[in-house]
Amino acid sequence: MLHTLAALVENHPGVLARVAGLFARRAYNIDSLSVCQTENPELSRMTIVVDGDDQIIEQVRNQLNKLVAVHTVMDLTGKSIVDRQLALVRVKVSTETRSEVLQIVDVFRGRVVDMGTCNLTVELTGDTEKIDAFVNSIRPYGLAELVRTGRIAIMRSEA
Amino acid sequence: MSEEITGATGATVLLKALEQEGVDVIFGYPGGVLLSLYDALLDSPIRHILGRHEQGVVHAADGYARVSGKVGVCLATSGPGATNLVTGIANAYLDSIPMVVLTGQVPTSLLGTDAFQEADITGITMPITKHAYLVKDASEIPRIVKEAFYLARTGRPGPVLIDLPKDILAAEDVETTSSGMKLSGYQVPGRADDEKINEILKALSDSQKPVIYAGGGVITAEAGEVLKQLSEKAGLPVLTTLMGIGCLPSDHPNLLGMVGMHGSVTANYAVDECDLLIAVGVRFDDRVTSGLGHTFATNAKIVHIDIDPAEIGKAVKTHIPINGDARLVLEQIVDGLAGSSVPQFTDWWERLNSWKATYPLRFDRDRLTPQSVIEAVGELTNEDTIVVTDVGQHQMWVAQFYPFMHTRKLATSGGLGTMGFGLPAAMGAQIACPDDLVILFVGDGSLQMTIQELATIAHNNLPVKIVLLNNGVLGMVRQWQKMFFNKRYSSIDLEGNPDFIKLAEAYGIRGIQVDSNEQVKSSIAEAIKHPGPVLLNFVISPEEDVLPMIPPGKAITEMLGR
Ligand SMILES: Cc1cc2nc3c(=O)[nH]c(=O)nc-3n(C[C@H](O)[C@H](O)[C@H](O)COP(=O)(O)OP(=O)(O)OC[C@H]3O[C@@H](n4cnc5c(N)ncnc54)[C@H](O)[C@@H]3O)c2cc1C
Ligand SMILES: Cc1ncc(C[n+]2csc(CCOP(=O)(O)OP(=O)(O)O)c2C)c(N)n1
Numbered sequence: 001m002l003h004t005l006a007a008l009v010e011n012h013p014g015v016l017a018r019v020a021g022l023f024a025r026r027a028y029n030i031d032s033l034s035v036c037q038t039e040n041p042e043l044s045r046m047t048i049v050v051d052g053d054d055q056i057i058e059q060v061r062n063q064l065n066k067l068v069a070v071h072t073v074m075d076l077t078g079k080s081i082v083d084r085q086l087a088l089v090r091v092k093v094s095t096e097t098r099s100e101v102l103q104i105v106d107v108f109r110g111r112v113v114d115m116g117t118c119n120l121t122v123e124l125t126g127d128t129e130k131i132d133a134f135v136n137s138i139r140p141y142g143l144a145e146l147v148r149t150g151r152i153a154i155m156r157s158e159a
Numbered sequence: 160m161s162e163e164i165t166g167a168t169g170a171t172v173l174l175k176a177l178e179q180e181g182v183d184v185i186f187g188y189p190g191g192v193l194l195s196l197y198d199a200l201l202d203s204p205i206r207h208i209l210g211r212h213e214q215g216v217v218h219a220a221d222g223y224a225r226v227s228g229k230v231g232v233c234l235a236t237s238g239p240g241a242t243n244l245v246t247g248i249a250n251a252y253l254d255s256i257p258m259v260v261l262t263g264q265v266p267t268s269l270l271g272t273d274a275f276q277e278a279d280i281t282g283i284t285m286p287i288t289k290h291a292y293l294v295k296d297a298s299e300i301p302r303i304v305k306e307a308f309y310l311a312r313t314g315r316p317g318p319v320l321i322d323l324p325k326d327i328l329a330a331e332d333v334e335t336t337s338s339g340m341k342l343s344g345y346q347v348p349g350r351a352d353d354e355k356i357n358e359i360l361k362a363l364s365d366s367q368k369p370v371i372y373a374g375g376g377v378i379t380a381e382a383g384e385v386l387k388q389l390s391e392k393a394g395l396p397v398l399t400t401l402m403g404i405g406c407l408p409s410d411h412p413n414l415l416g417m418v419g420m421h422g423s424v425t426a427n428y429a430v431d432e433c434d435l436l437i438a439v440g441v442r443f444d445d446r447v448t449s450g451l452g453h454t455f456a457t458n459a460k461i462v463h464i465d466i467d468p469a470e471i472g473k474a475v476k477t478h479i480p481i482n483g484d485a486r487l488v489l490e491q492i493v494d495g496l497a498g499s500s501v502p503q504f505t506d507w508w509e510r511l512n513s514w515k516a517t518y519p520l521r522f523d524r525d526r527l528t529p530q531s532v533i534e535a536v537g538e539l540t541n542e543d544t545i546v547v548t549d550v551g552q553h554q555m556w557v558a559q560f561y562p563f564m565h566t567r568k569l570a571t572s573g574g575l576g577t578m579g580f581g582l583p584a585a586m587g588a589q590i591a592c593p594d595d596l597v598i599l600f601v602g603d604g605s606l607q608m609t610i611q612e613l614a615t616i617a618h619n620n621l622p623v624k625i626v627l628l629n630n631g632v633l634g635m636v637r638q639w640q641k642m643f644f645n646k647r648y649s650s651i652d653l654e655g656n657p658d659f660i661k662l663a664e665a666y667g668i669r670g671i672q673v674d675s676n677e678q679v680k681s682s683i684a685e686a687i688k689h690p691g692p693v694l695l696n697f698v699i700s701p702e703e704d705v706l707p708m709i710p711p712g713k714a715i716t717e718m719l720g721r
Pocket of ligand 1: 253254255314315316373374375376377379380399400401402403417418419420421422439440441442443444446447464465466467470483484485486550551554555572573574575576577
């Protein structure tokens with residue numbers, strides 16, 4: 001099962017290498033990883049999506065926590081969270097299909113951020129399912145290129 | 160830093176910071192990028208021991224740490240100096256030994272350029288250090304040193320590396336910032352919740368066949384005394400890992416011996432039959448469980464007390480996990496027992512004692528056997544004697560037959576099983592404890608891996624007694640080929656061995672040759688009497704086996720040589 005872990009880590013060079021090395025060495029399966037500075041410039045937040053049963057996830061958390069540069073590790077799985085990914089999708093279009101594609105983009109609340117003679121580039125945010133659904137919908141028209149970030153997540157505020 | 164040093168260089172700031180951590184000795188080896196540090200060492204009260212290879216200096220710092228409980232410190236130059244430390248760092252990491260490793264590095268301006276003698280040592284050692292620093296600003300040295308020592312010795316100890324670029328060491332007029340530590344992400348577990356202690360007490364009162372499985376963490380926590388109290392108070396049998404030897408004196412009636420591949424029959428049977436396994440400061444290593452988490456102590460409720468939460472539940476399923484310090488938690492259990500009457504497990508003890516009587520460790524006393532040499536050394540030394548081993552059959556025989564009475568009297572490479580550890584570790588142990596007798600048990604294969612350190616021993620007149628159990632082969636490997644590969648011996652013959660007596664003498668070390676059983680005791684006595692280092696060459700048969708043995712990957716019930 002996929003788990004979403006949020007780790008607060010020191011914002012130093014080398015921390016990412018330590019975390020990545022740990023995952024590689026102990027053969028944990030990273031599905032995605034995103035890192036960026038937080039509201040506190042000394043700390044970065046890593047959102048790590050990792051596959052494994054409860055026992056493996058417990059090990060991952062403990063092993064991560066052991067790194068001196070890691071401050072906290074939270075498992076957000078099953079918690080009330082907002083999670084997002086960003087995708088940039090280049091779709092092939094022709095004069096016949098252009099308006100259909102634009103309709104789909106609209107349904108998914110995407111934004112066209114670039115346009116060529118025979119393709120357009122769409123920016124889309126959402127959870128994994130939404131982005132998957134969008135990609136599947138436009139695939140028949142011709143998927144020229146797809147870039148997507150890993151998942152980032154935040155806990156919902158308590159009312 | 161409290162004291163303002165004017166005109167301080169990076170090197171002098173470093174040495175002052177080390178002094179403030181109580182460092183009295185550094186094991187090291189110089190090189191280009193370290194020249195300003197070696198220059199400053201001439202004016203420092205810190206003693207420097209020059210090894211003859213960087214593997215020697217890192218194992219020496221390790222041996223020093225194991226017997227003293229203090230943080231060992233070693234130093235090597237950039238590039239090849241640093242990479243020569245790698246085995247020793249891994250060795251300390253796997254056995255959780257507190258160590259600070261100082262390495263020189265190319266100047267910051269050249270970092271990442273494949274400069275002369277550049278090696279990315281913080282990168283190379285990432286999986287084998289508890290933490291590592293690359294110093295980019297000399298003013299941070301006091302803080303980094305303070306943090307490094309704190310990290311190395313607290314929680315689960317381990318090696319911490321500080322990589323020091325040449326220009327940082329040479330920097331002049333260094334103004335140091337405060338040495339306050341910035342380790343907000345680092346926590347050291349202590350006591351357990353009372354609730355957990357009650358769970359253990361309840362499990363104890365429900366149990367008919369409990370056993371304590373004690374390891375290296377008990378020694379780290381200095382918890383030997385309270386472990387003994389618990390064992391005596393509640394009538395609990397104790398078995399130890401290789402790393403836990405000395406937790407209970409070897410003649411203690413509650414001790415069942417070592418568990419695992421070459422452990423005693425009683426200890427292994429006890430694990431197999433117990434209904435409550437109280438594991439403390441152990442990591443369920445595969446030399447103990449055969450890598451078979453699912454066949455290990457299957458009848459037992461498992462309590463696991465460990466300071467590292469990542470060890471709990473890693474190798475076996477745990478019923479009562481307790482993340483805490485072994486000494487504090489054992490004290491809580493002892494306190495919890497006060498007043499309550501604990502069953503004394505009479506039936507269980509009857510069974511254990513009958514195994515003890517049926518399956519003692521055995522060997523032949525009529526020949527010159529390695530076991531008889533170890534037994535004789537045991538008789539001629541005392542409870543304060545420090546014993547260091549290398550890796551192989553001789554190591555297992557020492558674990559089985561030397562009568563250890565206290566903790567920190569055995570220094571042996573358990574987790575990495577590093578041949579070549581013994582001689583330099585003995586050197587470090589002797590420097591940590593100059594007034595104690597240090598005995599090294601070593602095989603002829605292992606000795607030759609770091610034999611250059613005989614020069615360091617001679618140079619510093621360290622009175623280590625080297626007991627060479629010379630079988631002319633890589634004994635442990637040969638035993639496996641004999642048992643599991645139909646005696647198809649492959650590359651285990653050490654033909655070409657030097658004349659070890661002449662070799663010792665060439666270094667100015669006294670050599671004593673022993674070929675027969677009759678000479679064993681007198682030669683050992685003579686070596687102990689001699690004020691300097693001695694090498695005793697005991698010629699033994701290559702046919703001796705370490706028994707009993709649980710074949711690799713097999714369950715306890717498949718033990719050979721009971
Ligand atoms: C040739 C050879 C044969 C071997 N055969 C055997 C054998 O038959 N039997 C055997 O037992 N070993 C054997 N070993 C050694 C084996 O490989 C392991 O090194 C050993 O079993 C590990 O011991 P341990 O479980 O006590 O853990 P250690 O490696 O000593 O680890 C200590 C544990 O205690 C924890 N800890 C540290 N500090 C504290 C604290 N303050 N409070 C609480 N917990 C703490 C740590 O987190 C860790 O989990 C052999 C080694 C070699 C080289
Ligand atoms: C550095 C290293 N290389 C190889 C091994 C594998 N190994 C384990 S025991 C052993 C033989 C040790 O021989 P010796 O030192 O003569 O001791 P003996 O077993 O004969 O007592 C070998 C090669 C090892 N543990 N360490």
